[in-house]
Amino acid sequence: MKRYDLIVVGAGPSGLSAAVEAAKRGMRVVVFDENEKPGGQLFKQIHKFFGSKEHKARIRGFRIGQQLLKEASDVGVTVILSATVIGMYQDKELVVRIGDEIHHVKGDSILIATGASENMVPFEGWTLPGVIGAGAAQTMINLHGILPGKRVLMLGTGNVGLVVSFQLLQCGCEMAALVDAAPKIGGYGVHASKLARTGVPFYLSHTIKKVEGTDHVTGVTIAQVDSKYQFIPGTEKHFDVDTVCVAVGLSPMSQLLKMAGCKMVDDPKKGGQVPVCDERGQTSIPGVFAAGDVAGIEEASSAMIEGRMAGVAAAEYLGFMEEAACSREEDELTKDLDCLRQGMFAPKNKGKKIDKTEEGIPLSNTLLTKGYLADDEVEAFPGFTHRVGVHPVIECTQNIPCNPCQDVCPKECISIGDNLTALPVVVENAACIDCGMCVASCSGQAIFLVDEDKGDGTAEVTIPYEFLPLPEKGTEGYALGRDGRKLCPATVSRVRTAKAFDSTNLLSMRVPREFAMKARFFKSGNAADAAGEVAG
Amino acid sequence: MAQRIALHPILGVPEKGRPVKFTFDGKTLEGYEGEPIAVALKANGVMVHRYTKKGHQPRGIFCAIGRCTDCVMVVDGEPNIRTCITPLKEGMKVETQYGVSPLPFEEQGCPSGKKGDGDETV
Numbered sequence: 001m002k003r004y005d006l007i008v009v010g011a012g013p014s015g016l017s018a019a020v021e022a023a024k025r026g027m028r029v030v031v032f033d034e035n036e037k038p039g040g041q042l043f044k045q046i047h048k049f050f051g052s053k054e055h056k057a058r059i060r061g062f063r064i065g066q067q068l069l070k071e072a073s074d075v076g077v078t079v080i081l082s083a084t085v086i087g088m089y090q091d092k093e094l095v096v097r098i099g100d101e102i103h104h105v106k107g108d109s110i111l112i113a114t115g116a117s118e119n120m121v122p123f124e125g126w127t128l129p130g131v132i133g134a135g136a137a138q139t140m141i142n143l144h145g146i147l148p149g150k151r152v153l154m155l156g157t158g159n160v161g162l163v164v165s166f167q168l169l170q171c172g173c174e175m176a177a178l179v180d181a182a183p184k185i186g187g188y189g190v191h192a193s194k195l196a197r198t199g200v201p202f203y204l205s206h207t208i209k210k211v212e213g214t215d216h217v218t219g220v221t222i223a224q225v226d227s228k229y230q231f232i233p234g235t236e237k238h239f240d241v242d243t244v245c246v247a248v249g250l251s252p253m254s255q256l257l258k259m260a261g262c263k264m265v266d267d268p269k270k271g272g273q274v275p276v277c278d279e280r281g282q283t284s285i286p287g288v289f290a291a292g293d294v295a296g297i298e299e300a301s302s303a304m305i306e307g308r309m310a311g312v313a314a315a316e317y318l319g320f321m322e323e324a325a326c327s328r329e330e331d332e333l334t335k336d337l338d339c340l341r342q343g344m345f346a347p348k349n350k351g352k353k354i355d356k357t358e359e360g361i362p363l364s365n366t367l368l369t370k371g372y373l374a375d376d377e378v379e380a381f382p383g384f385t386h387r388v389g390v391h392p393v394i395e396c397t398q399n400i401p402c403n404p405c406q407d408v409c410p411k412e413c414i415s416i417g418d419n420l421t422a423l424p425v426v427v428e429n430a431a432c433i434d435c436g437m438c439v440a441s442c443s444g445q446a447i448f449l450v451d452e453d454k455g456d457g458t459a460e461v462t463i464p465y466e467f468l469p470l471p472e473k474g475t476e477g478y479a480l481g482r483d484g485r486k487l488c489p490a491t492v493s494r495v496r497t498a499k500a501f502d503s504t505n506l507l508s509m510r511v512p513r514e515f516a517m518k519a520r521f522f523k524s525g526n527a528a529d530a531a532g533e534v535a536g
Numbered sequence: 537m538a539q540r541i542a543l544h545p546i547l548g549v550p551e552k553g554r555p556v557k558f559t560f561d562g563k564t565l566e567g568y569e570g571e572p573i574a575v576a577l578k579a580n581g582v583m584v585h586r587y588t589k590k591g592h593q594p595r596g597i598f599c600a601i602g603r604c605t606d607c608v609m610v611v612d613g614e615p616n617i618r619t620c621i622t623p624l625k626e627g628m629k630v631e632t633q634y635g636v637s638p639l640p641f642e643e644q645g646c647p648s649g650k651k652g653d654g655d656e657t658v
Contacts, residue, residue: 034602035601035602035621036621036623046546046547060546062547117603118599127593127595127606128594128596129583129584129585129594129595129596129597130583130596131598132597132598132599132600133598133599133600133604135599135600135601136597136598136599136600136601136620137600139600139601139620140575140578140597140600141541141544142547144550144571144572144575145540145541145544145547145550145552146539146540146541146575146578146579147539147540147541148578148597150539170544170545170546171541171544171545172539172541215583215584215594216583216584216594216596466545466546467545468543468544468545470545503545503546
């Protein structure tokens with residue numbers, strides 16, 4: 001039987017991070033993963049991450065995955081793929097299926113970093129081909145380059161539902177609607193707003209009644225639900241779609257830990273059955289650790305820190321590291337992790353009713369129910385300012401731990417301060433040079449550069465743009481409001497792309513002055529139609 | 537028919553293996569070597585991978601990561617192959633799975649499925 005200092009189960013963000021830390025300290029580490037490729041779900045994450053520099057904020061998930069793999073190979077971590085760990089027994093013995101063979105291995109320490117699996121809700125027609133998990137959609141489009149369908153309805157408005165919907169739009173799918181039985185959008189408002197401004201409707205307090213089709217999906221009917229989640233007759237709405245995506249949460253895949261006899265607990269805030277762990281991720285069995293989603297559903301950034309923590313803790317447990325050095329490392333990592341676990345969406349605030357920001361500003365109710373900030377709500381936020389000349393307008397209205405906008409501005413126009421969850425403020429007398437770094441770096445695509453008066457009756461609005469085809473300078477079209485409605489004619493005045501923008505293009509459009517603070521998206525097409533619609 | 541992404545705004549041109557031919561229920565189709573069988577089928581507009589044993593209900597891709605077993609088919613004569621994680625190879629013989637067989641239910645001597653009892657996996 002092969003023996004290792006540390007066996008890691010799962011080569012996702014937390015597993016790989018742990019393996020790196022352990023290998024750095026001279027431990028003999030092996031990582032098993034049942035998939036064909038390492039990285040877990042990181043390689044499907046094409047959006048820019050939130051957080052601060054320490055959390056690799058504003059870097060796209062798949063690039064973080066590439067960095068992590070390189071780091072792992074540099075320190076000599078062995079990753080064995082297509083290897084399914086099917087059992088964990090006494091004395092840290094694991095049974096692994098590799099191809100057609102069963103192997104027994106033993107670890108002096110073990111980290112379970114198996115992640116999570118998607119939850120499902122049954123409804124009439126849910127087994128029809130064309131009903132898929134949101135993860136499946138993400139796998140198809142971002143790993144395999146194929147669209148799951150042409151027109152999609154998304155069930156679930158947590159961050160997974162929101163992010164995957166946007167990714168579906170990006171690769172050319174049409175989003176018919178986002179639907180959630182809850183009365184409020186579950187994920188970040190900024191993610192919802194990216195969808196709403198393109199014209200995607202949200203239906204909160206609605207769920208799927210029936211998916212139609214004989215051997216594949218041809219349509220879906222949703223209906224409103226009351227406060228007890230019962231359908232309200234007469235509220236049915238039908239959509240012609242060929243795909244229904246389900247994003248209704250994740251559950252920890254903690255079976256191995258349970259099997260090994262770790263003390264488990266049912267914790268709804270953590271997404272289901274999780275092991276009882278100490279602050280470094282050690283379970284009730286000394287030397288057996290858990291990190292990442294398996295220990296409680298969060299996201300990749302915190303999973304990576306938890307992984308590093310478990311790697312360090314395993315090194316100390318086996319004497320590869322002095323206790324003092326270990327606690328120094330742990331203090332650093334704990335600090336990073338605590339930073340991420342703040343704000344409205346922190347695990348500790350799950351299920352809590354919050355109606356004001358930390359600054360005491362009432363939250364936008366329209367944002368929570370329709371996905372966009374109403375024109376009269378947005379004025380209350382500190383990033384939403386009127387200035388002479390070009391200036392950033394920041395429509396970031398929920399306390400999320402994130403600060404790249406403050407970091408990237410060369411003129412220090414934007415201030416968040418030391419509290420990572422504070423809403424960004426546009427500094428008084430800021431000398432904005434229109435570089436666009438804040439627009440491109442905002443992971444929530446919530447920053448716009450606005451020159452409210454170009455002197456000729458028009459205003460220039462610069463928006464982040466991550467779609468194809470990229471309109472060229474001079475393209476005529478119309479501007480859409482935050483709510484995705486056609487607002488006014490617009491002409492593309494500039495299109496900027498740069499390596500530093502990392503695939504986020506900056507599209508500037510000229511709109512009539514009065515729409516400077518309302519125009520937030522551009523579509524090419526007949527402007528006359530747009531004007532007609534506004535007039536009508 | 538499902539569309540392949542030719543150019544992605546963030547990811548660029550998807551990396552693909554060489555084009556290879558394979559058969560689906562006797563018809564010759566084309567896909568890219570190494571991509572999941574399910575992706576090649578999807579690109580060719582195939583939605584139904586199998587029919588359930590009891591209810592004869594259609595199933596297709598559901599999780600796309602090898603967990604749910606909804607997309608299993610008969611591949612090179614072997615049933616219950618998870619097509620969403622099995623790489624496509626030149627000349628592969630892919631067949632719709634009826635219960636656990638490539639033979640349609642009529643040929644298996646069980647022509648009618650029990651309706652409303654379609655939740656079994658194989």
